[in-house]
Amino acid sequence: MKKRLFTPGPTPIPEDIMLAMAKPIIHHRNPEFKEILKDVNENLKYLFQTSQPVFTLTSSGTGAMESSVCNILNEGEKAIYVNGGKFGARWGGLINTFGGIPIEIKKEWGTPPDADEIIKQIKNHPDTKAVYLTHSETASGTVTAVKEIAKKVREISEALIVVDGITSIGAMEMRMDEWGVDVVLTGSQKGLMIPPGLAFIALSERAWKKVEITKNKNFYFSLQRTKKAFDSGDTPWTPAITLVIGLNEALKMIHAEGIENVWARHSKLAEGIRVGCKALGLELLSKNPSNAITAVYVPEGIDFQKFNDALKYDFGVTVAGGQDHLKGKIFRISHLGYYDEIDMVGMISALEMTLTKIGHKYIPGSGVRAIQNYFNQHV
């Protein structure tokens, strides 16, 4: 059976990337690898839309999240974070772990924070050192208005803006420098289309000043150590060589397509999926849906397990389920990374055939017709 992955990490890997990673391994202190690292570092800046260095860490995305807390926040310092899903909640866990004082803004899953709520908390806590946001909350498929929030926060506060861009980088507009975002981070197995194992983080000059005076504990994730190695074209520890080689290919692909075109493609594919789902009478969870992932309610009276099994075992399609209180209540379709229109039409078609199989009522062909019409009208 042909397997098709529609999950928000890992995401499908293009053939050229797989082939590059299949070659015999090289040593990371060789000039050959240093050349690759140089190209990677340049293209990462383009991806993040920053002139600052973007560091490649050997860990999953959470490693970059951890480094953005333990290098920036001292024990006893306040940080605001938005908990509107599993990944936003992770900020709270990290701030707590490193002895910071978390100030939580809790949101219903699917509802993004508005800038005024964050401003209100900053006014309540003027000594706040950082605001931790999740650009695309993967648990609910919801986008936070990072640009607007960063602008408003900067008007009244010195607090650093830290953004988990793990499912937004390479999918949705992010202009780190122009938007005045201080820290942006992501992981490899999402928009970058390579296997899990790398994380990336970039810091503004303001953020660096804070790193230099932060005394919290860190070692492996020390950004000062990382920067020192980076400045001499190196990495502090053994890098995941194979993944960096794959990354080089992925970044070349993104560069060749053009970052704005990558964002536009994600926007179109996401809207196609939303249009297709709605035409099937399916309800979407998010009030401000992400272009990386679409969270869809499991129709009334349908058993999620049966639905998921049919999708997976009859059609080879893997989607993600719901997490925590939404387990069994939603499913999440990823359109992040290496996808095109035909993948999306196929996804809606698989959804239709699965719904037919488990007895959900809808007009056959309505989803496929809707997504095709949408794509035909938006060439």
Ligand SMILES: *Cc1c(COP(=O)(O)O)cnc(C)c1O
């Ligand atoms: C996947 C994801 C993470 C976690 O990344 P890991 O690679 O599993 O450590 C964090 N935040 C968001 C928004 C994600 O989608």
